[in-house]
Amino acid sequence: MTEGTLNNWQAVQAEVLQRIRRRIWKPGDLIPNEADLAQEFGCARATVNRALRALAGSGLLDRRRRAGTRVAIYPVRKATLDIPVIRHEIEGKGQRYGYSLLSQLRKIPPSPVYARMKLSNKAKLMHLKALHLADGKPYLFEDRWINIAAVRAVTKVDLSQQSANEWLVENAPFTSGDIAFTAEAADVETAEILHCSEGEAIFVIERSTWSNSMAITFVRLLFVPGYRMQTEI
Amino acid sequence: MTEGTLNNWQAVQAEVLQRIRRRIWKPGDLIPNEADLAQEFGCARATVNRALRALAGSGLLDRRRRAGTRVAIYPVRKATLDIPVIRHEIEGKGQRYGYSLLSQLRKIPPSPVYARMKLSNKAKLMHLKALHLADGKPYLFEDRWINIAAVRAVTKVDLSQQSANEWLVENAPFTSGDIAFTAEAADVETAEILHCSEGEAIFVIERSTWSNSMAITFVRLLFVPGYRMQTEI
DNA sequence: CAGTGGTCTAGACCACAAG
DNA sequence: TTGTGGTCTAGACCACTGG
Numbered sequence: 001m002t003e004g005t006l007n008n009w010q011a012v013q014a015e016v017l018q019r020i021r022r023r024i025w026k027p028g029d030l031i032p033n034e035a036d037l038a039q040e041f042g043c044a045r046a047t048v049n050r051a052l053r054a055l056a057g058s059g060l061l062d063r064r065r066r067a068g069t070r071v072a073i074y075p076v077r078k079a080t081l082d083i084p085v086i087r088h089e090i091e092g093k094g095q096r097y098g099y100s101l102l103s104q105l106r107k108i109p110p111s112p113v114y115a116r117m118k119l120s121n122k123a124k125l126m127h128l129k130a131l132h133l134a135d136g137k138p139y140l141f142e143d144r145w146i147n148i149a150a151v152r153a154v155t156k157v158d159l160s161q162q163s164a165n166e167w168l169v170e171n172a173p174f175t176s177g178d179i180a181f182t183a184e185a186a187d188v189e190t191a192e193i194l195h196c197s198e199g200e201a202i203f204v205i206e207r208s209t210w211s212n213s214m215a216i217t218f219v220r221l222l223f224v225p226g227y228r229m230q231t232e233i
Numbered sequence: 234m235t236e237g238t239l240n241n242w243q244a245v246q247a248e249v250l251q252r253i254r255r256r257i258w259k260p261g262d263l264i265p266n267e268a269d270l271a272q273e274f275g276c277a278r279a280t281v282n283r284a285l286r287a288l289a290g291s292g293l294l295d296r297r298r299r300a301g302t303r304v305a306i307y308p309v310r311k312a313t314l315d316i317p318v319i320r321h322e323i324e325g326k327g328q329r330y331g332y333s334l335l336s337q338l339r340k341i342p343p344s345p346v347y348a349r350m351k352l353s354n355k356a357k358l359m360h361l362k363a364l365h366l367a368d369g370k371p372y373l374f375e376d377r378w379i380n381i382a383a384v385r386a387v388t389k390v391d392l393s394q395q396s397a398n399e400w401l402v403e404n405a406p407f408t409s410g411d412i413a414f415t416a417e418a419a420d421v422e423t424a425e426i427l428h429c430s431e432g433e434a435i436f437v438i439e440r441s442t443w444s445n446s447m448a449i450t451f452v453r454l455l456f457v458p459g460y461r462m463q464t465e466i
Numbered sequence: 467c468a469g470t471g472g473t474c475t476a477g478a479c480c481a482c483a484a485g
Numbered sequence: 486t487t488g489t490g491g492t493c494t495a496g497a498c499c500a501c502t503g504g
Contacts, residue, residue, distance in 0.1 A: 008473070021406050033489065044475045049490075059315075065482045066489045074402060076315050079412050082292075083310040083466070169307060173254050179312050180463040183416030183436040183456075201434035203416040207466075223416075230413040233316070233440075241492070266470060277494045282471075299470045299502045 005042030012041055012051035020060060020071055027073045031061075034069075079233045083179070083207075085166055086142075086221075090134045098133030101160040102193070109145050116208050117215040123149065128164050131193055137224075138194045144219040151216055164217075172216050174209035181205055181229075190222050200225045238275030245274055245284035253293060253304055260306045264294075267302075312466045316412070316440075318399055319375075319454075323367045331366030334393040335426070342378050349441050350448040356382065361397050364426055370457075371427045377452040384449055397450075405449050407442035414438055414462075423455055433458045 006012045019025045031037075034052065038045040052069055055061045059076040063069045090097045106124045114120075125145045132140040144164055146154055151172045159167065182204045191198040205221040239245045252258045264270075267285065271278040285302055288294045292309040296302045323330045339357045347353075358378045365373040377397055379387055384405045392400065415437045424431040438454040 027403060035489090044477095045490095046476090046492090047474065049492090050473090053491090063490065064484095065491075066484055066487080067482095068489060074318050074321065075406075076317050077410075079314045079316055081312045081314060083312055085307050085309075088307065166307075170260060173308075177310075177466045178463065179466050180461050181414055181436070182461045183434040183458070185434045199432060201416040201418045203414070209466075225416070228413050228415050230411065233410045233412050233442075268470090277496095278471095279473090279495090280493065282473090283492090286472090296471065297502080298472075298500070299468085299504095301470060 007043055007047075009047050009050040009054070012037075012043065012048055013054055015041070016051060016055060017060075025071050027071050027075075029071050031069050031071065077233055079231050081229070081231050085169055086132050086140060086163070087166065090132070090139060093134070095134040096136065098136060099163050100131045100133070102129040102131055104128050104159060106148070113145050113218055116206070117145070117147065117218045118208075118210075118213075119147070119215050126154065128159060130159075130163060132163070139224055140227075141190055141193045141222040142219060143222070144217060146217045147215045150211060150214045165219075168217060172209075172211065174211050174216055176213075177207060177209035179205065179207045184222070186222075186225075194222065194224050196225050203227045203229065240276055240280075242280050242283040242287070245270075245276065245281055246287055248274070249284060249288060250293075258304050260304050260308075262304050264302050264304065310466055312464050314462070314464050318402055319365050319373060319396070320399065323365070323372060326367070328367040329369065331369060332396050333364045333366070334396075335362040335364055337361050337392060339381070346378050346451055349439070350378070350380065350451045351441075351443075351446075352380070352448050359387065361392060363392075363396060365396070372457055373460075374423055374426045374455040375452060376455070377450060379450045380448045383444060383447045398452075401450060405442075405444065407444050407449055409446075410440060410442035412438065412440045417455070419455075419458075427455065427457050429458050436460045436462065 006015055025031050032040070034045045034048045037048045041048065052061060052063065056063045059078050060072055061069055062072050084092070087097045087099070104126065106126055108122055109125050109127065126148050128142070128144045128146070130142045130144070131138060132142065142165065146164065148155060151168070153171060154167065157167055184202050184204050186194065186196055186198055186200045186202045188198055190202060191200065194202075202225060203223045206219070207221070208218045209216045239248055258264050265273070267278045267281045270281045274281065285294060285296065289296045292311050293305055294302055295305050317325070320330045320332070337359065339359055341355055342358050342360065359381055361375070361377045361379070363375045363377070364371060365375065375398065379397065381388060384401070386404060387400065390400055417435050417437050419427065419429055419431055419433045419435045421431055423435060424433065435458060436456045439452070440454070441451045442449045
């Protein structure tokens with residue numbers, strides 16, 4: 001048993017982690033309450049609280065008022081993905097960024113797009129296709145729909161110079177969104193744009209965003225074959 | 234301007250968010266320091282601190298000692314993915330879970346696997362192949378390497394009954410790991426196991442975990458075509 | 467050097483939910 | 486009802502880093 005006091009929340013967190021890993025506290029076990037731990041560790045309850053709250057946030061503990069704190073039976077691991085602006089992602093790898101607007105027009109989208117954006121009325125949206133390049137080579141094909149009603153200013157922007165991605169990030173903050181990841185076979189158009197073969201496996205990110213339940217945009221990002229999205233857990 | 238005091242951190246967070254969204258504080262702007270905001274909001278500095286810390290955590294603010302707090306120029310969005318135990322993921326959709334161990338043997342892995350696990354010496358590892366089913370249909374093909382030296386007890390477990398996934402979660406806690414997502418074309422073996430066609434686009438998760446820099450396991454999860462990983466942001 | 471965020475403390479009250 | 490975590494407060498000291 002370690003003697004001495006744990007005088008910061010990281011130390012408390014580390015000690016609790018140890019006890020979970022060494023199975024002193026096993027999955028499903030109820031651990032002592034904050035006040036008792038504070039006394040044992042020789043620190044304030046707020047310090048224990050912060051440590052335990054952090055561990056609960058990363059899925060290792062389950063905490064409920066009155067019921068106390070338990071070691072999670074199945075620690076649901078949480079991976080945090082950073083969704084950077086594409087230009088930054090490319091420049092971050094030390095590559096030269098390129099951008100090319102392929103088409104821009106207003107039209108009524110197919111119903112799957114409506115569904116994803118949770119729109120009901122059949123208004124025209126702005127439809128963009130663009131290609132992002134890394135060191136001059138195709139990197140990502142962007143297929144985007146923008147709800148003009150939600151972000152009128154977009155009609156006055158020259159999207160052949162600044163990508164819709166960046167413009168929206170800076171000018172159309174969203175309050176909620178959802179994101180999905182899939183693998184798809186490249187269709188003819190995608191294959192041509194990304195300089196790959198039809199049918200190749202493409203990593204796809206689909207993202208929708210809303211501002212107070214008003215749809216802003218829906219975008220499909222189709223990455224060049226071999227793309228790898230990576231993070232730490 | 235809202236009158237009255239903001240007496241909890243969520244309210245402070247909401248107010249700060251408003252000011253960012255209404256562009257009262259623009260990207261790049263230095264915002265008032267914690268003490269000033271506490272006075273303005275009529276709450277303790279700790280309350281402001283917690284609100285701002287949370288916003289910084291979600292990428293909307295950049296905070297540095299002495300330099301102060303700025304509105305992030307490019308709010309790097311963070312998506313949090315839950316990595317559940319596979320059985321729970323399937324049962325959570327209301328489907329019946331099935332599991333089948335396809336093969337289990339000890340052998341020396343190919344060097345790409347060594348690289349991923351950051352192993353140097355050429356010891357034998359345990360190699361598992363297993364199929365997870367949802368309502369009796371193939372859902373996920375698991376191809377896993379386990380470092381026996383790191384988790385000896387695994388040799389005594391009957392992995393045809395309990396999936397390695399679940400056993401490891403409960404018995405081999407890790408301290409760090411990394412995870413990657415890609416799209417790949419199904420090879421012959423995968424196609425056969427997942428009952429799909431060779432060359433179909435497969436969503437793949439690769440995960441490695443370590444316990445204090447000792448490699449525990451490396452696993453490739455190959456999902457049936459059409460799989461969609463989704464989350465909110 | 468000095469101003470900023472990072473954290474701790476001791477005490478207090480509150481919100482929730484299990485019994 | 487009552488024990489638990491959730492949070493706030495006022496004050497304090499510290500760590501970092503920009504000028």
